[in-house]
Amino acid sequence: MIDGFLALYIFMLAAFTGYEIIARVPVILHTPLMSGSNFIHGIVLVGAMIALGHAENSFEIAIGFAGVLLGAGNAAGGYVVTERMLEMFKTSKPKPGSEGAK
Amino acid sequence: MAWLPDLIKACYFLAALLFILGLKRMSSPRTARGGIVWAGVGMLLAVVATFALPDLHNRGLMLAAVLIGVAAAWWSGRRVAMTAMPQMVALYNGMGGGAAAAIGAAELIGYAGRSVVLIDGGQFTANGGSAPSTPQVALAVLGALIGAISFSGSLIAFAKLQGWLDRRFVFPGQRVVNMLVLAAAVVIGALLAAGHLTLPLIGAFFGLALLFGLMMTLPIGGADMPVVISLYNAFTGLAVAFEGFVLQNEAMIIAGTVVGAAGTLLTQLMAKAMNRSLGNVLFGNFGAGGGVAQAIEGAQKPIEASDAAVMMAYAERVVIVPGYGMAVAQAQHKVWEFAQLLIARGVKVKFAIHPVAGRMPGHMNVLLAEAGVPYDLIADMDDINPEFPATDVALVIGANDVVNPLAKTDPASPIYGMPILDVADARQVIVVKRGKGTGFAGIENALFYADNARMLYGDGQAAAGALVAALKTLDA
Numbered sequence: 001m002i003d004g005f006l007a008l009y010i011f012m013l014a015a016f017t018g019y020e021i022i023a024r025v026p027v028i029l030h031t032p033l034m035s036g037s038n039f040i041h042g043i044v045l046v047g048a049m050i051a052l053g054h055a056e057n058s059f060e061i062a063i064g065f066a067g068v069l070l071g072a073g074n075a076a077g078g079y080v081v082t083e084r085m086l087e088m089f090k091t092s093k094p095k096p097g098s099e100g101a102k
Numbered sequence: 103m104a105w106l107p108d109l110i111k112a113c114y115f116l117a118a119l120l121f122i123l124g125l126k127r128m129s130s131p132r133t134a135r136g137g138i139v140w141a142g143v144g145m146l147l148a149v150v151a152t153f154a155l156p157d158l159h160n161r162g163l164m165l166a167a168v169l170i171g172v173a174a175a176w177w178s179g180r181r182v183a184m185t186a187m188p189q190m191v192a193l194y195n196g197m198g199g200g201a202a203a204a205i206g207a208a209e210l211i212g213y214a215g216r217s218v219v220l221i222d223g224g225q226f227t228a229n230g231g232s233a234p235s236t237p238q239v240a241l242a243v244l245g246a247l248i249g250a251i252s253f254s255g256s257l258i259a260f261a262k263l264q265g266w267l268d269r270r271f272v273f274p275g276q277r278v279v280n281m282l283v284l285a286a287a288v289v290i291g292a293l294l295a296a297g298h299l300t301l302p303l304i305g306a307f308f309g310l311a312l313l314f315g316l317m318m319t320l321p322i323g324g325a326d327m328p329v330v331i332s333l334y335n336a337f338t339g340l341a342v343a344f345e346g347f348v349l350q351n352e353a354m355i356i357a358g359t360v361v362g363a364a365g366t367l368l369t370q371l372m373a374k375a376m377n378r379s380l381g382n383v384l385f386g387n388f389g390a391g392g393g394v395a396q397a398i399e400g401a402q403k404p405i406e407a408s409d410a411a412v413m414m415a416y417a418e419r420v421v422i423v424p425g426y427g428m429a430v431a432q433a434q435h436k437v438w439e440f441a442q443l444l445i446a447r448g449v450k451v452k453f454a455i456h457p458v459a460g461r462m463p464g465h466m467n468v469l470l471a472e473a474g475v476p477y478d479l480i481a482d483m484d485d486i487n488p489e490f491p492a493t494d495v496a497l498v499i500g501a502n503d504v505v506n507p508l509a510k511t512d513p514a515s516p517i518y519g520m521p522i523l524d525v526a527d528a529r530q531v532i533v534v535k536r537g538k539g540t541g542f543a544g545i546e547n548a549l550f551y552a553d554n555a556r557m558l559y560g561d562g563q564a565a566a567g568a569l570v571a572a573l574k575t576l577d578a
Contacts, residue, residue: 007347010355011343011355014355014363015360018359018362018367019364019366021125021129021360021364022129022363022364023367024129029129029130029131029134031464031465031468032468033125033364033368033464034332034335034365036124036137037335037360038194038195038361039138039194040124040339040361041339041342041358041361042194043121043353044202044345044358045149046148047202047342048201048204049149049168050158050351051204051205051208052164053161055208055212056159057215060208060211063204063207064160064208065167066204068167069170069171070171070197070200070201071198072168072169072170072171072172072175073171073194074175074198076176077178078194078198079138079145080175080176081182081194082138084179084184085187086137086138087135
């Protein structure tokens with residue numbers, strides 16, 4: 001299992017990564033980016049699958065099933081919505097080098 | 103099959119890498135579209151790898167739940183209108199929070215029902231004797247708390263943005279009651295973490311956490327929703343990361359933490375754009391502040407669409423300021439059509455977007471992009487404000503609080519101190535507005551009474567259509 005301090009290191013580095021990636025984003029992309037990060041935490045689906053996979057009685061199975069349902073909704077919905085938004089950014093034809101708010 | 107766990111771990115690693123690279127690509131308009139595809143590949147990889155995990159039961163149910171969830175979300179996400187994006191993001195985010203809470207619930211109930219330990223490889227093994235370690239239970243509790251708050255809170259945000267709940271729900275002593283609910287949830291959570299794992303306590307814990315999310319979101323006004331959705335997005339990320347620690351799943355830890363940090367920063371940026379602290383957004387009871395607002399002198403002066411069209415047709419520079427009203431009226435296509443007609447006549451047209459216009463950061467950018475407006479015509483607040491004095495006509499469509507000069511002049515106003523678009527500096531201001539009422543925040547707007555402001559009453563779509571028609575007759 002992941003040792004406690006190793007876990008803390010992972011946490012710290014991942015937090016910095018998230019912070020740094022967003023720090024230089026033009027306002028124009030805030031919505032797709034929020035939606036994109038919304039999709040990425042759809043990874044919760046994986047955890048819900050594991051929880052369902054370890055469920056032993058019907059109560060636990062019901063909770064696990066609901067979790068997988070919700071997680072799948074998060075992942076799929078997040079993807080579709082983000083992709084639709086970003087697709088539109090493609091269709092407007094910006095001059096090279098002039099895209100972005102700054 | 104000794105290599106299978108390693109292969110699965112490798113898939114999780116690749117997924118985490120693809121998430122980070124995808125998010126990175128999403129932060130530049132040119133590569134953004136590829137970014138979501140990369141992240142999507144990572145998600146697919148992680149899900150398929152999880153199916154292959156040994157020692158999992160209920161695979162049939164798992165597959166069924168995944169298929170139903172994906173199909174329902176895919177279908178709803180495909181057909182929803184662009185203007186309804188904020189509530190869909192809130193809804194999907196709430197689902198993620200709910201899933202994280204469900205994981206926490208399943209783990210806690212599992213701990214309560216039997217003693218288990220975690221072994222290397224991220225699997226559970228029933229092991230009669232030893233109990234789960236305190237940090238594990240504590241993290242499961244914490245993730246469940248945050249996830250449950252994000253779940254019920256996001257659903258309320260969704261209902262509000264969808265227009266199902268249009269009244270703010272406020273009562274005296276609300277903050278105290280909310281804090282008591284949260285405190286009770288935390289105390290019970292601490293009891294759980296201390297080893298008192300009983301089903302009634304677990305039930306009470308989730309009940310209180312869900313209730314707090316509900317009560318915390320109910321009093322928040324629609325104009326503050328972007329900040330709230332962004333905050334819950336960060337919450338869900340954190341909840342996922344904590345449950346990832348519990349399940350010893352690296353992909354969940356990394357993806358959840360990255361989103362938690364990114365979402366927190368995004369939330370801060372947005373709160374700053376409104377010149378309010380996060381605490382003020384969450385607990386400030388917007389619009390209920392004390393002090394007597396300045397009385398506004400004068401009257402609103404109406405204008406006909408044909409006169410407005412002529413005014414802009416012969417202007418040199420026109421700045422269009424869209425707000426939530428444009429989104430509600432689905433007027434972005436008509437507005438762009440009008441702008442194109444102006445451009446064809448040689449008028450210099452720009453769109454000015456306030457950082458918190460709409461119900462989501464960048465909401466207006468997305469809608470204008472949908473209509474086909476190129477990026478280089480869209481300007482940020484800081485870039486456009488110095489240009490207003492040289493602007494002939496500022497056309498405000500469905501924006502209200504973000505152009506209200508009271509934010510600068512009236513310390514008693516609830517929006518005092520919020521940076522605004524200085525449209526009043528333009529020579530003429532035309533405001534497209536549905537009626538004479540106040541905006542979402544219920545604040546009078548001094549701009550509407552200014553000497554150089556004219557009101558074009560009507561729904562955004564109808565008004566933009568009338569402007570287009572008027573311009574066309576002018577050309578004919």
